[in-house]
Structure formats: structure tokens, C-alpha cells
Amino acid sequence: MATIYEVSKLAGVSLATVSRVMNKNARVSEKTKQKVLDAMDSLGYRPNSIAQSLASSRANSVGVLVSELHGPFFGQMMAGIEAELRAAGKHVIITTGHSEADKEKDGIEFLISRNCDAIIAHVEAVSDEYLIKLSKGKTPIYLMSRYVEELKDQCISLDNELGGYLATKSMIEHGHKDIAYIAGPQFKADASNRLLGHKRALEEHNLPFNENLFYIGDFKETGGSDALKHFIDKKYKFTALVCANDEMASGAMKYAREHGYQLPEDLSVIGFDNVIFANYLYPTLTTIDNPVARMGRMTAKLVLKEVYQNKNLDIDLVFKPSLIMRDSLANQS
Template sequence: MATIYEVSKLAGVSLATVSRVINKNSRVSDKTRQKVQDAMTELGYRPNSIAQSLASNRSNSVGILVSELHGPFFGQMMAGIEAELRAAGKHVIITTGHSEEDKEKDGIEFLISRNCDAIILHVEAVTDAYLIDLCKGKMPVYFMSRLVEGLNENCISLDNELGGYLATQSVLEQGHSAIAYIAGPQFKADSKDRLAGHKRALAENDIAFSDTLYFEGDFKETGGSDGLKCFIDSNQQFSALICANDEMASGAITYAREQGLSLPKDLSIIGFDNIIFARHTYPKLTTIDNPVNLMGHMAAKLVLKNIYKQKNMSIIHSFEPTLITRDSVINKN
């Protein structure tokens, strides 16, 4: 592969001039630029990005840490980030944390060692203290879907508490009062906030939160089925079930039907996230929209603005969930 040196020789100019032609920023006379460009195409020259990175101390890559590579939620998130960054000629290095503290830290270390220009984290297991500490380091760090105290400027987050509130409120408005709740893992901030919103809605309507109608799931399909099984086995009475994400809701739906329940007549179910599949459950899942793709775009824009100094980037740090009404909640009024 041809190097900048050969290009400069063929074009009869210095290395530096070639470099400036490549990087478009500084001025070069049209005649010289043309000569250089001709030489480049003649040699099939392609800049060596590694050497560029070493010399410029910039890798043009952004590290991303997600919990899982599969799953509709992370898929949408990554798609948003990648689309935005790719359009700007940056690339993404993606790795996973599996919601485990060690693996998350490991993933972060890995991305740092890879000389990313910035990293975007969707971490769940690691503490705020660790993150605050991390931000004191040299690597710029941004957070997706998590609000770290004092680091608001680096966060793109969803008002999960509001989402939880909305879900419960909407179910209450449909006349339900005995409401079961399957939460996500409570070490995850999202889960905790959604639950808090649920409790607030309950409180505002003078309904007591019942421990026996609460189950902590795993955000996976099994969480939904296990939770519902638990409620049913203990002979609880309830007409509605709120699941802290759509996967659990769909697990619950599947299990409910296995138990011979007719949905939504016998049980109303509402989810959270509005993953693509939510409109293909039966009944179609009423849920809370989580604009995670948009948030991915925004996180990328934040990096583009702060790190790559792109102009005209207006950033929204906080997003609001909205209710998506479909068929899985019945009106009891």
C-alpha cells in the first residue's frame, strides 16, 4: 500500500502538504491540491488510519458498552448511535457488560485501552461512585439511559419514574385497582425508577402497594412467566399486571395463556419500552414508549459536539416516555 511519502514524491511536494490535502482543513493552492489528488488516485493511496491516530492522538472511534448485543432494546440503541456516528466518519467499537459489575469494568478497561476518543456506556451493575471516579480520568465518558449524579451534562436519559407512573396511572384509569407488578432487577437504576413511578401513582390514588403483588424479575421473558406464576400460585386476586419491560410482559402473556386465561378479559397486561415486537403479541401489547433509538442518536450527537467539535448540534439530555395504547389492557369502567 502506498504511503504518504510516495504520494508526496510523485506529486513533487512535501509530506506536510499531502497531509494538509488529506485533512482539508488548512489551505493549499488549487494547483497543488490537484497535483496531490492526482498522485493519490494514481497510486491508489489510502491513508493509514493507525498512523493517523498515533500522530494526531485521535482514533476517530467511539467505544460503546451495552449489556447485550442481542435484544431489541440494545439493538435500537446501537443502531441509533452507529447511524449518527458513521455518518460523521467515526466508527464504533462495541463490547458488552452483561449487567455484571466485573464484566462492565472489564469492558470499560478494554475500551479505554483501545484509545477511543470517547466512550458511551450503558452500564447497570457498576456504582455511581465508580462512574464519577471514572469521569475524572482522561477519557471522556457519556452515559446512555442512566442519570449519574453531578454528571448530568454527560447523560442522555429517560424519565423512567414518569414512565412507571404513566403505566400505572393508565391502568388505574381503566378501572383496575388490584394491580400486580413485575419489576426489573432492582440494582438497575431504570428498574428502581420505574417502580418508584408505579408507587407514586398508587399513592396518588390511595391504593396501598402490596408486597405480595410484587415480583422482581430479570427483564427477560422468564421474569414475566416466573412472576405471574408466583402470583397465581399464591392465589392472589388482581385484574392487571404491569411489567417493567416488554420482554417480561410477553413472557407473562405466554404463561397466562398456558394457564388458560383469556386475555385481556381475565388479565390486563402492560409493558415498557415499546420494542418492535410489542405490536405482535396477542393481544397487542399496551406499553410505554422508550425512544431509545432517538436517545442513541442523541448520545452520538453529544459526542460529535463535545469531542469532535461539530457545530449545530442541539442536545436534549432528558427524554420523556409516552403511553402507547394497544389491546392488552381492558376497560373495567
């Protein structure tokens, strides 16, 4: 089997030049590039990751830590990251943190041990202090859907407070005043910020925040069904249901239909995230768009710009959510 050293010798160039050609580095002239490619073809050489990284001191791989592997939200996130990096000739190594501090730390340490050139982390349980300390290490870390002031130039985040505000504001503008709210786990920054937006919309329209119409769910379908059951069992009066994500909204809608509710006539529902199934629920789900695939691509671009020196990329650090109006929200007569 041919080696990178033989390619270098046959092409009459340095190992570093061979590596640059394999890494698609623009600093190599077309003439030199062709000499290297001809040598590789003549020798039947197929580059491997170790050879590619010899001269560049790069593994050409990026570690990605996400909370879960299942579900449409994380699928879109990983697809966006992987597509952007793959187009640039980089590969991803993926592990999970399961929203538990110890598992998130373990996942990060695993990725560091794999000599990744950088880490993209969607972390929810570890502290800001831990992330700040981690950022001072050898492996650059970039945060997705998480904002840490001290690391603001390494964060791609969504304005979740604005999203929560838009969701509740839309209910109020459709005439609803008795609005139940299903929050996500409050140790998660996105969930707590969405709740702040909900409260801002209520306050802006002189509506009180009703603790009886507040429930902390788990960001899963069960959280939505359990919450709606709680509200119904307590016989609380409400005409609208704002959910902190689409999975809980879908669970609540299923429970409502099973218990005789006509949607949206008896109960208007809005979610958050705009995952792919939101447009296939019955009725189709009004929701807040969380452009997670575009955010994933942007986080990958940030890595390409900062770590792989692709300085021509434009970076947007903060994304704005928007309202997606469908059929699950009706005017309150």
C-alpha cells in the same frame, strides 16, 4: 503500497492537511482537498485508521459498552449509535458488561486500551463513584440510560420514573384497582425509578401499594412467566399486570394464555420499552415508549460535539417516555 507521506509530497501539503481531508474536516479548502484526493487517486492510496489519526491524534473510533448483545433493546441502541457515528466517518468498537461490575470495569479498561477517542457506556452495576473517577481520566466517557448528577452533562437518560407513573396511571384510568407489578432488578437505576413511578400513580389515586402483588423479575421472559405463576399460585386477586419491560410482559402473556386466561378480558397487561415485537404479540402490547434508538443517536451526537468539535449539533440530555396504546389493556367493568 503508497503511504500518507507520498500523498503529502505529491499534493504539496502537510501531513496534517492530508489527515484533515481523510477525516472530512471542513477547515480544508475545496482546492486543497481536491489536490489531496487527486494525489491519493494517482498513487492508488487507500487510507487506514493509523494514517488517518497520525496528524489529528484521533483514532476515529468510539468504544461502546452495552450490557448484552442479544435482544431488541440493545440492538436498537447499538444501531442508533453506530448509524450516527458512521455518518460522521467514525467507527465503533463494541464490548459487553453483562450487568456485572467486574465485567463492566473489564470492558471499559479494554476500550481504553484500544485508544478509543471516547467511550459510550450503558452500565448498570458499577458505582457512581467509579464513573466519576473514570471521567477524570484521559478518555472521555458518556453514559447512556444512566444519570449521575456529577456527570449530568455527559449523560443521555430517560425519565424512567415518569414512564412507570404513566404505565400504572393508564391502568387506573381504565378502572383497574387490583394491579400486580413485575419490577426489574432493583440494583438497576431504570428499574428502581420505574417502580417509584408506579408507587406515585397508586398514591395519587389513593390506592395502597400491595406487597403481595409485587415481584422482582429479571428483565427477561422468564421473569414475567415466573412472576405470573407466583401470583396465580398464591391465588391473589388482580385484574391488571404492569411489567417493567416488554420482555417480561411477553413472558407473562404467554403464561397467561397457556393457563386459560383471555387477554385482555381476564387480565390487562402493559409493558415498557416499545421494542419491535410489542406490536406483534397477541394481543398487541400496550407499552411505554423508550426511544432507545434516538437516545443512541443523541449520545453519539454528544460525542461528536464534545470530542470531535462538531459544535453545530443540538443536544437533548433527557428524553420523555410516552404511552403507546394497543390491545392488551381493557376497561375493568
